[in-house]
Amino acid sequence: MGDVSERSLMVCVVLSFSAGVLxxxxxxxxxxxxxxxxxxxxxQQLDATQKKLDLA
Structure with missing residues (x-):
């Protein structure tokens, strides 16, 4: 973890959050x-059923 800069870590976090939101x-x-x-x-199914009941 020592070779990862704080800026690149912050960029990764922001990109990950943005992707999750999207x-x-x-x-x-x-x-x-x-x-x-x-x-x-x-x-539509309800209307069709009611029409069939009205005709019966």
Missing amino acids: IGWHGNKMRRRFLDWRKKRLQ
Whole structure:
């Protein structure tokens, strides 16, 4: 650990933190997109089921 300068260590920590934030932000964005898609799909299934019940 003696041959690693404090500046390079700080740069590595900042880069690692930035990468984690970026990956977390993108993951949350993808999760939100999936949840919106699932909500829309379930709503369409509910509408179709209600239409079938109304016709029966």
